[in-house]
Amino acid sequence: xxxxxxxxxxxxxxxxxxxxxxxxxxxxxxxxxxxxxxxxxxxxxxxxxxxxxxxxxxxxxxxxxxxxxxxxxxxxxxxxxxxxxxxxxxxxxxxxxxxxxxxxxxxxxxxxxxxxxxxxxxxxxxxxxxxxxxxxxxxxxxxxxxxxxxxxxxxxxxxxxxxxxxxxxxxxxxxxxxxxxxxxxxxxxxxxxxxxxxxxxxxxxxxxxxxxxxxxxxxxxxxxxxxxxxxxxxxxxxxxxxxxxxxxxxxxxxxxxxxxxxxxxxxxxxxxxxxxxxxxxxxxxxxxxxxxxxxxxxxxxxxxxxxxxxxxxxxxxxxxxxxxxxxxxxxxxxxxxxxxxxxxxxxxxxxxxxxxxxxxxxxxxxxxxxxxxxxxxxxxxxxxxxxxxxxxxxxxxxxxxxxxxxxxxxxxxxxxxxxxxxxxxxxxxxxxxxxxxxxxxxxxxxxxxxxxxxxxxxxxxxxxxxxxxxxxxxxxxxxxxxxxxxxxxxxxxxxxxxxxxxxxxxxxxxxxxxxxx
Ligand code: XMP
Numbered sequence: 001x002x003x004x005x006x007x008x009x010x011x012x013x014x015x016x017x018x019x020x021x022x023x024x025x026x027x028x029x030x031x032x033x034x035x036x037x038x039x040x041x042x043x044x045x046x047x048x049x050x051x052x053x054x055x056x057x058x059x060x061x062x063x064x065x066x067x068x069x070x071x072x073x074x075x076x077x078x079x080x081x082x083x084x085x086x087x088x089x090x091x092x093x094x095x096x097x098x099x100x101x102x103x104x105x106x107x108x109x110x111x112x113x114x115x116x117x118x119x120x121x122x123x124x125x126x127x128x129x130x131x132x133x134x135x136x137x138x139x140x141x142x143x144x145x146x147x148x149x150x151x152x153x154x155x156x157x158x159x160x161x162x163x164x165x166x167x168x169x170x171x172x173x174x175x176x177x178x179x180x181x182x183x184x185x186x187x188x189x190x191x192x193x194x195x196x197x198x199x200x201x202x203x204x205x206x207x208x209x210x211x212x213x214x215x216x217x218x219x220x221x222x223x224x225x226x227x228x229x230x231x232x233x234x235x236x237x238x239x240x241x242x243x244x245x246x247x248x249x250x251x252x253x254x255x256x257x258x259x260x261x262x263x264x265x266x267x268x269x270x271x272x273x274x275x276x277x278x279x280x281x282x283x284x285x286x287x288x289x290x291x292x293x294x295x296x297x298x299x300x301x302x303x304x305x306x307x308x309x310x311x312x313x314x315x316x317x318x319x320x321x322x323x324x325x326x327x328x329x330x331x332x333x334x335x336x337x338x339x340x341x342x343x344x345x346x347x348x349x350x351x352x353x354x355x356x357x358x359x360x361x362x363x364x365x366x367x368x369x370x371x372x373x374x375x376x377x378x379x380x381x382x383x384x385x386x387x388x389x390x391x392x393x394x395x396x397x398x399x400x401x402x403x404x405x406x407x408x409x410x411x412x413x414x415x416x417x418x419x420x421x422x423x424x425x426x427x428x429x430x431x432x433x434x435x436x437x438x439x440x441x442x443x444x445x446x447x448x449x450x451x452x453x454x455x456x457x458x459x460x461x462x463x464x465x466x467x468x469x470x471x472x473x474x475x476x477x478x479x480x481x482x483x484x485x486x487x488x489x490x491x492x493x494x495x496x497x498x499x500x501x502x503x504x505x506x507x508x509x510x511x512x513x514x515x516x517x
Contacts, residue, residue, distance in 0.1 A: 001027070004016055005049060005067070007079045007080060023197075027041065046074045048074065048076040050078030050079045050135075054094065055079065060083070063083055068084075073166035073189065077174065091141035095135070095136060103154075104152065107150045108159075109127050114149060118181070119181060129180070131178075146162045149169075150171075205379055220320075221320040221322060222324075223324055234368060234379055253280060253281050287409070323363050324362035329372065329376055402516070418496045419496050422492050430484055432480060438472075438475075442465055442516045443460065446460070460501075463505050464504050467509070485504055
């Protein structure tokens, strides 16, 4: 296993994902991890991430000295290389100009890290690498025992190596895909230099998780709020495999789900897999609670609170339950812990079960806590969940409640569900579903005049929204083909009574958000 110490680079999570993709388990911890925790983790190798600070600054963060004393290989990336240099007795300076973007570096193939890895070879026989640079400071003096491993004109020391100690440093970012050979370099480090086998596979992840759930839970009963979303679905499948009948899922149908979603959840879990699922049909309660409310944040609160109330009522009936399972995943853990503490035990707020009262005295079971989203999906497929369910676009906890602008009414929800279903169905048919990150329809509570045949219509408007994004923090509106949009619009106006007009949202994020509320 690999330990990654985080110095705050925007790319640190990517390092962890790349290591996992190479089939090796790794964890991300704050740069000031205690010696005791480092020893407990017992890494086969350590990666020091990049970071926004300058090693030249006073109180600059440094790696625990233990990192260099454990006798395991160390790989410093960008800031990680600089702090390694400074800590081992070399010298780092503020560079005259900052370097950001593509660069070609000369890789010296004599080191075990870069040997035979290059993008092309010059006439003189030098191996060259196309890499992504992003740094201000630079190394100007190598520490004793290190040799030069890579260089560019503007950055004479772009890579260093101490083969005896198996310490390596690079100024560029192997974890970003712009660095063509980045994955190979990381794999060289973790497989060949650290000696970690590629055994972190969905099958092994499942086996390990099942064994550890069984050990933890014993013969206790577990409850899980199943939402139909990817994370809780994978938890359900995993727990079912691990403890079968000891698992009870509570599925609250709030009436704000997508077309036939409730039935699909029941079909997949209860009917096909034989999971014990209690379905609570709470549409009317949610509609009553939302009546008259226009404010998006208040609607979110109402939906979240009512979910907790209902979940609590149901869980109270399951007297034997000792554990509450949740679909918390690794990015939630990292993000909520921040770079400093690393270990906070946080309940995912939009899972909405965070408000369970203390008296329920349920212990938390979070079997996906160490997994990235792509690993969760692969695990879901491994556990036999339908591919389309596992690779579904994200859907917000408050569901259609925030896609019906203003007051939520059943009439609106029913219309919206149909329009949304047509849009999604056509996206799938035209092979556009997987190239968009999120797509849906939004109900606009305004009436517009239309004409069909000889009749005049005065009906509602829906907006279609489709975006492409990697992280959902920024997004670009999907440039769907005009013919496709035309086709979807015709179907919606013809097939969904109550809609006379369809518009397409061409706002990016920023300035817009992905959802309309
Ligand atoms: P925005 O609209 O903020 O959305 O650009 C970013 C991502 O978050 C989802 N989203 C939510 N998810 N509860 C959720 O579970 C919410 O209240 C909520 N609001 C937005 C949104 O669908 C998108 O994927």
